[in-house]
Amino acid sequence: MVSAGRRGSASEGDAGRSGAPVFTPGPDALAHLELVLSGAYPLPGFMTREQAESVAASGCLPDGRPWPVPVILEAPEDLSGDLVVLTDPEGAPLAELAVSERWKDDRGRHHLAGDVSLLRPPTYGVLRELRAAPAEVRAQSGLGAPADRPVLAVVTDRPLHHRALHQIRAEAEALGGDGERIEVLVIVDAPLEDEGMAAAVLAAEPLLPPRSSLVVCTLPRSRARAAGPFGGPWSDSDVRLAAHVAAAYGATHMIVETGGSGPDVDRVMARRPPLTVLDPEPWRFGTDAGLWEPITRVDPGQARRELTEEEVERELALGRELPAWFTPARVAAELARLRPARTRRGLTLFLTGLSGSGKSTIARGVSDRIRRSGRSVTLLDGDVVRRMLSQGLTFSPEDRALNIRRIGYVAAEIGRHGGVAVCAPIAPYADGREEVRAMVEEAGGDFFLVYVATSLEECESRDRKGLYARARAGEIPDFTGISAPYEVPEDADLVLDTAGADPAESVAAVVAALREGGWLPEHDG
Numbered sequence: 275m276v277s278a279g280r281r282g283s284a285s286e287g288d289a290g291r292s293g294a295p296v297f298t299p300g301p302d303a304l305a306h307l308e309l310v311l312s313g314a315y316p317l318p319g320f321m322t323r324e325q326a327e328s329v330a331a332s333g334c335l336p337d338g339r340p341w342p343v344p345v346i347l348e349a350p351e352d353l354s355g356d357l358v359v360l361t362d363p364e365g366a367p368l369a370e371l372a373v374s375e376r377w378k379d380d381r382g383r384h385h386l387a388g389d390v391s392l393l394r395p396p397t398y399g400v401l402r403e404l405r406a407a408p409a410e411v412r413a414q415s416g417l418g419a420p421a422d423r424p425v426l427a428v429v430t431d432r433p434l435h436h437r438a439l440h441q442i443r444a445e446a447e448a449l450g451g452d453g454e455r456i457e458v459l460v461i462v463d464a465p466l467e468d469e470g471m472a473a474a475v476l477a478a479e480p481l482l483p484p485r486s487s488l489v490v491c492t493l494p495r496s497r498a499r500a501a502g503p504f505g506g507p508w509s510d511s512d513v514r515l516a517a518h519v520a521a522a523y524g525a526t527h528m529i530v531e532t533g534g535s536g537p538d539v540d541r542v543m544a545r546r547p548p549l550t551v552l553d554p555e556p557w558r559f560g561t562d563a564g565l566w567e568p569i570t571r572v573d574p575g576q577a578r579r580e581l582t583e584e585e586v587e588r589e590l591a592l593g594r595e596l597p598a599w600f601t602p603a604r605v606a607a608e609l610a611r612l613r614p615a616r617t618r619r620g621l622t623l624f625l626t627g628l629s630g631s632g633k634s635t636i637a638r639g640v641s642d643r644i645r646r647s648g649r650s651v652t653l654l655d656g657d658v659v660r661r662m663l664s665q666g667l668t669f670s671p672e673d674r675a676l677n678i679r680r681i682g683y684v685a686a687e688i689g690r691h692g693g694v695a696v697c698a699p700i701a702p703y704a705d706g707r708e709e710v711r712a713m714v715e716e717a718g719g720d721f722f723l724v725y726v727a728t729s730l731e732e733c734e735s736r737d738r739k740g741l742y743a744r745a746r747a748g749e750i751p752d753f754t755g756i757s758a759p760y761e762v763p764e765d766a767d768l769v770l771d772t773a774g775a776d777p778a779e780s781v782a783a784v785v786a787a788l789r790e791g792g793w794l795p796e797h798d799g
Contacts, residue, residue, distance in 0.1 A: 294357040294370070302494040303347045304466065307360060310345070311369060311392050312407040314491065314522045319389040320347040323377035326385075333514075333545050340546045342514035343494065347371070351384045358386065362398035363467075369393055399466035404490040408522040411459070411489055424449040424456050427525030427549075429516040431463040431493075432504045432533045433474035433609060435601040437580045439481050440566045441554035442529065446483045449527060458486040459523055461516070463493045468690075468716055471504060477608040491519065500712060503613060504533060504583045510545070513537040517547035525549055533583050559599055591616045591792050612718060616792035617649075620689025620719030623788070624710060626701040626763060627726030628755050629741060630733035632772035632780065636726065637698035639781035644694050644788075646798045651694040654681055659699065669752040675706050682710030689719025694793075702760040720793065724784060725766035730755050732773045 299307055309315045321329070326344035328336045335341050349358075358371045374388040399405065406414075426446050428434075434442070442458065450456045460482065464472035472490060479488060493515060498506045508516075513530050520528045527550045530537055539553040556569040558577040569577065581589070581600050586609070589596055593615030596606040613619065623640065625633040634655050644651040660667070663680050667673040678701050685695035701707050711721040733755070734742045745753035752758040768787050770780050788794045 294359050295353055295355050296359045296361055296365075296367075297349055297353055298361050298363055298365070299347060299349075301466065304362070305492045305494045306345045306347075307369060307390065308396055308405075308492065309519065310390055311396070312491075314408050314519045315345065316518070316522070317341075317345060319371065320385070320387050321345050322375045322387040323379070323385070325387075326379075333511075340514075342511045342518070342545070347386045348383050349386045353386070359393070360390065362396060364398055366397060367393045368396055399492070400469045401464060401472055401490045404462075404488065406489050408524070411487070412524045424527055425525045426456060426458045426552075427461055427520035427523065427528045428458065428531060429461045429463065429520055429528060430475055430531035431499075432471050432531065432583075433601070433605050434460075434478040434481075434531060435580060435605065436559070436566050436599070437557050438531050439478060439602075440557050443483050444557075444568070445527075445529060445552055445554055455483070455485050457524075458483050459520075459525060460486065460488045461520060461523065462488060462490045463516075464490050465716060466492050468718070470716070471612065474605055474608040474612060477604045478602060480604075481602055489523065493519065497708075497712075500716070502583070503587055503715060503718075508532045508537055510537065510542050513542050513551065514545055514547050517542070517549055517551060521548035527552055529554060564599070587613065590614075591619075593617070614692075616720065617795055618692055619793070620692050620714075620717070621694045621788075621793050622685040622689055622710070622714045622719055622721050623694065623696045623724065623784070624685075624701070624707065624721065625696070625698045625724045625726055626707060627728060628730060628733045628760060629700060629753075630736045630738075631726040631728035632770075632777065633698040633700075633726050635777045636724075636770070636772070636780045636784060637696050639777060640784045640788075641696045643781065643785045643798075644696070644794065647794045648798070649694050649794070650692070651696060652688050654684060654695055654697045654699075669750075669754075669758070671703070671752075671758075674702065674752075678703075678706040678710060682713040685710065686713040686717040686719060689714050690717040700754050700760070702754045702758065704761045704763065707763065722768070722788070722791070722793070723763060723766045724768045724770060725763045726770050726772060726780075727762075728770075728772045 310317055310319060321344055325335055326346050328334060329341050329344045333340060333342060356373050358373060359367050360369045360371055361367050369390040369392055371386060371390050372388045373386050377385050377387065426449055428442055446456055446458050462472050462475045464470045476488060496509060496512060499508055499512055500506065508530060516530055517528055529552050536553060539551050542551050557566050558569045558572045558579060559566050560572040560576050561578050562576040590609060590613040625637055627633050637653060637655060641651050641653045659681055664677040667677055678699060681697050681699055685697055688695040714721045737743060741750060744750045745756040754760050768784065770783060772780055789796060
């Protein structure tokens with residue numbers, strides 16, 4: 275669930291007001307920008323190097339105010355001017371950045387710092403009608419007034435099952451006291467480009483406590499938190515950032531629904547967040563009474579824990595209904611729509627390996643077998659993509675990354691609509707392969723990585739195009755395996771060595787793995 279193109283992009287030949295250069299921030303910076311412009315951050319813009327390093331080192335700004343994450347804008351070194359127009363991915367102007375500092379981090383990446391001013395309200399992104407600004411939400415619902423009245427925020431990027439719903443109701447009742455009903459605000463963290471699990475969260479709205487409301491926003495995501503179909507673990511910094519945003523919406527208390535073990539509340543509170551982070555009492559399903567209750571009221575011998583997210587994903591992948599004791603029917607139905615059985619779910623089959631390793635031959639054979647199974651399939655071969663999508667790009671690390679990013683974007687869109695994309699580029703860098711995985715998973719598809727581990731010596735012996743010989747003669751720069759590195763995948767779902775093997779055997783091994791994983795039916799259609 276990490277978005278593609280983390281660095282953003284400058285618009286060639288385009289200019290904003292008064293001839294100012296135009297720049298589209300990457301997804302994380304765009305999320306920061308919207309939160310600054312909406313008032314969810316008590317910050318005027320993007321941080322200077324001193325501010326960013328202070329936050330990263332101590333969790334505080336240089337003036338001592340607690341703040342959990344650096345709010346930074348990575349930009350090209352050659353983006354000049356004292357004023358830069360920041361746009362959304364569709365090119366619509368969002369804000370002007372008054373550049374106060376240009377700085378470079380320890381990894382050599384260039385950044386811009388300065389205050390931002392709104393040009394026009396954002397319109398890009400899914401669920402825009404639910405993306406209300408904090409002041410608007412406070413005014414409509416009276417959140418935060420009177421000042422001594424508690425307001426409970428529930429921040430989540432994943433579905434609310436029975437256990438979470440019981441905990442929310444219990445905490446709301448405890449905060450209200452004497453039967454008073456308090457305001458509950460569910461803040462749904464959803465990507466800008468895709469609804470993520472937001473629809474499954476919204477499905478639980480009728481089951482929330484009275485006086486509940488929902489709002490959608492996009493919080494910047496660490497790579498760990500963006501992993502997997504339901505999202506990964508929340509770090510302390512993630513929780514503290516959520517606390518600042520929730521406080522801006524008027525909350526005095528907060529629950530973060532992380533799907534598993536919750537945050538270390540004592541450690542989070544030690545960093546002085548602007549509200550109280552709650553650690554709800556654990557609940558279990560009692561099989562004897564058939565009820566969810568606090569764990570202290572359930573006989574340990576009759577206690578059933580909720581399904582893990584891995585178990586939920588497995589049940590959905592096999593097309594099974596989620597059990598009624600675990601989740602409400604309306605949430606289960608929405609999850610079945612978002613994560614259909616693997617035989618109907620989008621899939622990116624990504625083959626990586628050296629030139630001459632046999633990727634293209636295997637990809638063509640597997641594509642034919644997938645087509646015969648009755649599924650829609652698109653083959654994105656490395657050489658063909660270079661001619662059709664990436665003509666003009668070199669083999670420099672930057673252009674290689676852009677080529678793989680383009681493949682990932684196309685594959686993710688194919689998967690979004692339930693198709694199968696078979697990709698066979700060299701893809702020498704782990705970061706590039708991981709970025710494609712994130713793009714595909716964020717679009718609701720699955721990603722299956724095949725490492726074609728044919729040795730360099732074997733690949734050179736097959737050199738029907740003479741590329742290796744030319745590379746060793748210095749005629750081809752940046753040639754993978756000779757003058758450019760290949761990072762061996764450590765996360766491959768299947769490893770093949772085609773040396774001495776019939777191509778049909780390799781094709782059969784891939785098809786067997788896809789059948790075993792549930793992406794292909796047992797028999798061809």
